[in-house]
Amino acid sequence: MKRHSRALTQVPSGMPAGSPHTEAITQTMAHHTTNNIDLQPLWQQLEINGCTIANRVAVSAIATGHDPQQYAAYLGARARGGAGLIVTGAQSVHPSGDIGWFRAWEPDSEETYRLLAAAVHQHDGKLFGQLHHCGAQQTGSVKLDTAGALIAASALASPVFTTAPTEATVQEIGEMVEAFADAAARMRRGGLDGVEVHAAHGYLLHSFLSPMANRRNDEYGGDPLRRARIVVEVGRAVRARCGDHYPIGVKLSFDEFVGDQGITVPVATETLEILHAEGIFDYVSVSGTSYHSLHEWITSMESGRSGHLAVHSAAAKRVVGDLPVMVTGAVHSVAEAARIVAASEADVVGMVRAQLADPDLVRKARSGQQATIRPCVGANQGCWRRYFRGGQVSCTVNPEVGREKMWGDDYFAPTSNPMRVLVIGGGPAGLKAAESSARRGHDVLVLELHDQLGGQLHFAGRLPGRERWQRLIDHLYGEVTRLGVEVRLGTRATEELVEQIDPDLTVVATGASWDTDGSSAMLGRLDGITGLNYANVLTPIEAIANPDACGTKVMLVDEHGTHAALGLAQLLTRHGCSVTFVTAQHHPGSQTLGVSTLNHPWVYPELVKAGVEFISESVIDRVMPGSVVVGSLYDARSREVEDVDSIVLCMGRTSNADLYRALRQRGRAVECIGDALAPREVDEAILEGAQSARSLRAEDLSRGRRAVR
Ligand SMILES: Cc1cc2nc3c(=O)[nH]c(=O)nc-3n(C[C@H](O)[C@H](O)[C@H](O)COP(=O)(O)O)c2cc1C
Ligand code: SF4
Structure with missing residues (x-):
């Protein structure tokens, strides 16, 4: 069998020894081993x-x-x-x-x-x-x-x-x-x-x-x-x-x-x-x-x-x-x-x-x-x-x-038919897929577009108090490394590159991207927000990566009531921004309330004390030069908020599945997992990563059923 060429070392090829990710790993490992x-x-x-x-x-x-x-x-x-x-x-x-x-x-x-x-x-x-x-x-x-x-x-x-x-x-x-x-x-x-x-x-x-x-x-x-x-x-x-x-x-x-x-x-x-x-x-x-x-x-x-x-x-x-x-x-x-x-x-x-x-x-x-x-x-x-x-x-x-x-006990049992698996995307879904496939004895290569692993989780881990997400990425990276998986950072996967590598199976875990037009299927507003071109619009990822780019007066628009918007408000207020928090939900962070994830009491009071202005059950009606009109979901009330430096849209996400579709059309054996399949949570990403090891059924491939999913 033709195997992926690789160096089975601590730092996989494609990952510069001093990269932010390897440094984080080194520190984590050091934390564990020097912990006497x-x-x-x-x-x-x-x-x-x-x-x-x-x-x-x-x-x-x-x-x-x-x-x-x-x-x-x-x-x-x-x-x-x-x-x-x-x-x-x-x-x-x-x-x-x-x-x-x-x-x-x-x-x-x-x-x-x-x-x-x-x-x-x-x-x-x-x-x-x-x-x-x-x-x-x-x-x-x-x-x-x-x-x-x-x-x-x-x-x-x-x-x-x-x-x-x-x-x-x-x-x-x-x-x-x-x-x-x-x-x-x-x-x-x-x-x-x-x-x-x-x-x-x-x-x-x-x-x-x-x-x-x-x-x-x-x-x-x-x-x-x-x-x-x-x-x-x-x-x-x-x-x-x-x-x-x-x-x-x-x-x-x-x-x-x-x-x-x-x-x-x-x-x-x-x-x-x-x-x-x-x-x-x-x-x-x-x-x-x-x-x-x-x-x-x-x-x-x-x-x-x-x-x-x-x-x-x-x-x-x-x-x-x-x-x-x-x-x-x-x-x-x-x-x-x-x-x-x-x-x-x-x-x-x-x-x-x-x-x-x-x-x-x-x-x-x-x-x-x-x-x-x-x-x-x-x-x-x-x-x-x-x-x-x-x-x-x-x-x-x-x-x-x-x-x-x-x-059962044999879920990750070694396969009798090791294959060459290419995983595209080094987020939680991709890393878990790599880990599970490698655990079963497949020969795995991971390609990641960015210079760090973790996908959106990497940014979630930069929200206040959410650093433990990074520990998960570090763990997954530690496991794939231990199992001899090659990880190439900063590598864009293209159809041509996949053809060149010619794996037996390609697992596409390319994640999803935040929507930037303000459209919302949930709210039945598919045409997006009128006048958004007048505003400095950022995705949550851009705001986390560079809070300075938000200016001082930020309007945060939340659609789903998850922790993402709350955590972002926390990050921005700690950074010195004044935040207007517009949410379509009846309560900011509604998904974190009650007996849910139990983090609301640790986050929300800080935002209230920091003077965040909350406007619930509302959406942006339109953006005009110099102001934003926020309207109630249920009646004709609206208000104009002036001098907004930026709007951060914490709304929908769209799967990055173009490569998957293209590879499928080419007749390659390919499966799509995690947010690339449908934008959801890390739970589904990791589950599908674990399950992807099971879909490597030799019979399916040998019978020429090229598209596994
Ligand atoms: C889903 C769930 C169910 C639980 N059910 C019980 C229970 O039946 N009886 C109990 O005494 N504690 C229960 N607990 C509490 C745990 O025993 C424990 O006190 C809690 O998870 C904190 O400990 P940990 O940080 O080690 O998880 C439950 C916890 C979770 C997460
Ligand atoms: S699901 Fe519960 S046990 Fe598992 S990582 Fe999250 S908090 Fe921990």
């Missing part, structure tokens, strides 16, 4: 009431929405990757607390737990089941088979779901206590290694513990002792049903992040003292927040949070002494986890999203391959947002999540 934190504290075993946990890295609870078979495959992948302990996602113990996923109250759930336990045990991992009742954190009446109102400590609606619950009666409390115990007994019979009573995050038990959520005056409300009573009763009942020699933990929010009215560290400390004095629980899992403060729980990348709850687990440790304490929240690296354990701030560290992004995190860290760990970027798109949109959890950077069963 001793990881040994993580590799110690830990006993929790007779259950031996192999190491100190856990996958804490995460509800995924997967069906049992897929969920077992997902758990198995994390156990195989080396996590010492895995806690299942929330398992509803009673129909009134149903989150529409696993139903631990159903007798046949025992069988399901057997399946889940087997998936973890085959890799010598340990699996605890999380006992959960959602309380007020659910939309009432959406489930056809769940009648009646939601129940909580008091009749206070969730800030997210807004459905009013009813105050649980003492009889209902007794019923819930029994339900927790029944579910725990089922988990034990199903072979789970322990259980965790979920009393955090604003759910039913948390609503009793929180002074803000519990307004009762009976034996379950008032002082800390009475507020903790239901958790004590649940603990006792679970212990009675599971016996003395079975690990039982409790999960607590140590700070509700709502000030003195809610759970604060002193309040949580007092609660823990009460629980600890009972001697029921074998470990404490420390988390934080309720649904009033979700952004401090599932932190987004611009939060800058890193292991911020370890100070709380340290407080818990001071209460419980030798009893194991687990902490979870924004621990992004094994080095940080090791520091927490070494400092005795916790005994076990939960790394949830980090192990969605890379299930082999522990195995890689243990074998000295820390630098190859795929980083979680913290954009919350593939995990949290997908879940809350009613989908199943996946991961932006790791599309294998949720597809473990479907793809």
Whole structure:
């Protein structure tokens, strides 16, 4: 087979040694390798009431929405990757607390737990089941088979779901206590290694513990002792049903992040003292927040949070002494986890999203391959947002999540028919396609037009607080380099060049370009904005690359309500610009609000303080010499904004698919992925990059079916 000529060196040919990209990579690698934190504290075993946990890295609870078979495959992948302990996602113990996923109250759930336990045990991992009742954190009446109102400590609606619950009666409390115990007994019979009573995050038990959520005056409300009573009763009942020699933990929010009215560290400390004095629980899992403060729980990348709850687990440790304490929240690296354990701030560290992004995190860290760990970027798109949109959890950077069963172990298995693959475009889709093809043993060459890799992600990574996108590009580049892929920067791919290279398959990942005429299919304005030629119009990419080109008074036009426009406003105001933010949405950044990507609270307040003028549900009607007319979408109101130096159009994008179409016409084997196929998000780009390895079907090519897609 004719192979691509290449130098299998650290710096691929076509990439000058001192280029910005290679420098960034060198720095990232240096960060990993000079990071001399001793990881040994993580590799110690830990006993929790007779259950031996192999190491100190856990996958804490995460509800995924997967069906049992897929969920077992997902758990198995994390156990195989080396996590010492895995806690299942929330398992509803009673129909009134149903989150529409696993139903631990159903007798046949025992069988399901057997399946889940087997998936973890085959890799010598340990699996605890999380006992959960959602309380007020659910939309009432959406489930056809769940009648009646939601129940909580008091009749206070969730800030997210807004459905009013009813105050649980003492009889209902007794019923819930029994339900927790029944579910725990089922988990034990199903072979789970322990259980965790979920009393955090604003759910039913948390609503009793929180002074803000519990307004009762009976034996379950008032002082800390009475507020903790239901958790004590649940603990006792679970212990009675599971016996003395079975690990039982409790999960607590140590700070509700709502000030003195809610759970604060002193309040949580007092609660823990009460629980600890009972001697029921074998470990404490420390988390934080309720649904009033979700952004401090599932932190987004611009939060800058890193292991911020370890100070709380340290407080818990001071209460419980030798009893194991687990902490979870924004621990992004094994080095940080090791520091927490070494400092005795916790005994076990939960790394949830980090192990969605890379299930082999522990195995890689243990074998000295820390630098190859795929980083979680913290954009919350593939995990949290997908879940809350009613989908199943996946991961932006790791599309294998949720597809473990479907793809199976041989998805990236070496091919018996290595081929020459040309990837055009070094953005996330192209780099992922190169990585997956090379992993399967194909001979891969990447051509990138620009002098840096990453495509639009490179610019997204330059928005304030969004630097972790660059870490993803660095990771993908590191992987393709390791796999011997040749990357040529500054190279325009043409039909002639492709003919000359003559690959077996060409993968076109040439991305999309921002529209500059103001047309909008979404708004039904296909003719664009009248008079735009009077204005200095920039695309978001141009504005990010050179904010000076925007002048001082900028009008930012947002169509979709994504983070892109918000982040751009942040960049420009920090640069000293005054920004008028015109959005067609009902609220700026509408896609980042609520239970979506959870970054809105980290960005929007800064823009308000910076004096950004927001004009919602509006569009530019026309541009005139010296002024811009902004009109309401819904009535005839309009206003004229004068002296605008530039207009940045954060609107639609159009696929760069000309080369794909031309190659297809020539009858070449070609496939089109990512934004070049249709402008979407990085999630789709990476997924299609991963999938493209599968479409290299030798039979298709040999049968002369030249266009693969
Ligand atoms: C999609 C999703 C579902 C989650 N489900 C649960 C759950 O069922 N129970 C729970 O205690 N925490 C749940 N969590 C919270 C995680 O356990 C963890 O606290 C959070 O992701 C922050 O930790 P990390 O930064 O290590 O990801 C969930 C998180 C995500 C992203
Ligand atoms: S989807 Fe994003 S935030 Fe969630 S685990 Fe994956 S990389 Fe991290």
